[in-house]
Each structure stands twice: as C-alpha cells, then as structure tokens.
Amino acid sequence: MTKIGLLSDTHGYWDERYLKYFEPCDEIWHAGDIGSMEIIERLEAFRPLRAVYGNIDGHDIRLIYPEINRFTIDGTDVLMKHIGGYPGRYDASVRATLYAHPPKLFISGHSHILKVKFDPKLNLLHINPGAAGKYGFHQARTLVRFCIHEGSFSDLEVIELNG
16 A cells, blocks of 8 residues: 655645655655745655646756656556646646546646546546645645555545645
C-alpha cells in the first residue's frame, strides 16, 4: 500500500502544516502552480516528490517537471496535468489522451476547487485537491491524502488548512 499526499496551487506559499499532514505519506504529488523552487526543495527534502508545472510556473520549474506526468504506482496508471478539467469537461489539451488511453487515476489542479469524481465512461477516478496556497479566489485551503493498493483507492481524506 502506498500513501499519497496531494496538493496543488501553492503559488509559492509555504505552510509548515504540509509536512505535518504529509508525515504518514510515502510520496507527495504536486499538481502544478508550485510557484517557487523553495516549495520544491522543501517537499523533496521531506518525501519523494512527483509534480507537473502549472501555468504560473517559471522556466526553472519547467526544466525539472513536465507538463504531463504519466506513471504507474502500486498497480495504478496515473496521469497528472495542471490544467486538465474534470469528468464531462476535460480540457482540450488532454481530452484526446484521456479518451484514447484512460488512466485509472487522473490528477489535475488549476481551478482551486476541490473535486473528487468518478468518471464511469472512462472508468477513472479524478482528483483535484483544490488550492493549498493563499493566492486566488478560493475560500478554503485544502490538501488530500489517500492510499493506493494494487490498483484500488482507499482512505481518501480532505484536510482544510484554514485558520
């Protein structure tokens, strides 16, 4: 079983509680709009980090992380892209890929809106962890934790960072 800590849209904002809540996690995934190399360095020093760059990320971050990250972990095909949309409204930049070869798990960010939704048409789970940073219109700052075991998902938790 692999425990994942997922966040997005930090926009360069660091919160020590990222480490507190990701302590039990095996890996941390960042779905883009990281915002600074400091965020990357702190997360990488803490746990293995998988990430994609977002639309606000500069050249330095784009040299390290791809626009689309597709990988397999614990029997699960995962596709992560910052601007990806959600079931029924996938972004045009990734729609053809999703329909041609759907992953089991699709991670996106960008909207600053927490969303966990199953797509029965593509038989995939979509997760957008919302925004963990302070910049944007969102009312709640959120992180997500979940487990993957042999292609199945369990123990999904939403963590609010307000306050």
